[in-house]
């Protein structure tokens with residue numbers, strides 16, 4: 001029956017539910033994202049039983065809570081815990097002001113499948129990875145998912161379909177086209193800027209650029225994104241051909257709100273990698289398969305890739321795009337980005 005939602009559609013719906021503060025049902029548990037949870041819903045969840053707070057191993061490490069379930073901690077929630085208590089565990093903004101949150105007790109028995117799926121869903125909704133779960137029967141109207149299905153779907157690759165394309169003369173290259181691609185799972189659209197008419201049977205000068213609102217649009221001095229974007233387009237304009245993929249993976253996949261949380265932590269003295277970890281994220285949450293998929297869709301099988309990130313090269317090669325050449329993309333340092341660039345070189349393996 002084609003009118004029943006598919007798994008992709010149900011997962012997408014669940015993501016939207018969590019973002020607006022509506023719980024979802026995962027594997028017989030009611031699951032609510034702490035970031036968007038209201039006091040009324042918290043009271044109703046507590047009335048159903050004893051909830052557990054699912055946190056990533058990264059967040060648990062900062063909070064000195066034991067993570068027994070391989071990268072995941074299920075924290076016991078005391079009976080008198082209120083929204084403020086939950087938010088303080090979810091959000092590291094106040095960690096330095098109020099360091100002692102514990103002692104926190106974590107579950108070791110029982111199945112952590114629903115908790116793992118709920119955290120993966122919260123991350124994919126670009127919310128703080130902190131979800132309250134309680135065993136319950138599904139109240140009418142909530143989105144219902146099985147943990148295995150959620151995890152399998154999120155680990156899979158969304159199919160991207162071309163939606164529209166048109167000529168777009170740029171300062172860097174007058175002969176340019178912008179192509180829009182839309183995933184079939186309700187996720188973010190991604191863009192391809194095709195410069196000139198690159199032959200499909202030769203390695204194309206290519207750049208996989210992850211969105212950076214602060215750098216690309218505002219001209220932030222904290223990172224190298226804006227100058228990299230302009231330098232890549234200029235190089236392609238000069239060469240007369242190239243393709244720049246503009247991937248909407250803001251903040252290395254954690255979203256702009258979480259990136260600003262990470263910046264606030266950087267103001268407290270943490271570096272870009274530590275900040276992501278304290279928030280409960282990995283330092284890079286991007287899915288680089290999207291770039292390989294788009295290049296293939298555009299008809300390319302080899303790229304001269306403009307990047308300093310060896311992981312991008314490896315991921316393309318692992319997903320069917322040969323990279324015969326890496327073209328370095330080094331932009332000027334300033335006093336605001338020099339620490340960031342050093343951290344990328346030291347901790348993330350960037351070749352700078």
Ligand SMILES: Nc1nc2c(ncn2[C@@H]2O[C@H](COP(=O)(O)OP(=O)(O)OP(=O)(O)O)[C@@H](O)[C@H]2O)c(=O)[nH]1
Nearest residue numbers: 209210211212223249250251252262272307308309
């Ligand atoms: N979470 C987080 N994301 C950041 C920070 N600074 C920049 N970003 C994001 O990092 C990404 C940088 O993307 P890219 O320049 O494509 O990637 P890269 O891994 O640096 O690799 P190359 O530039 O190709 O060498 C963008 O999505 C930015 O929004 C930060 O401090 N924290």
Ligand SMILES: [Zn+2]
Nearest residue numbers: 212215223225
């Ligand atoms: Zn940036």
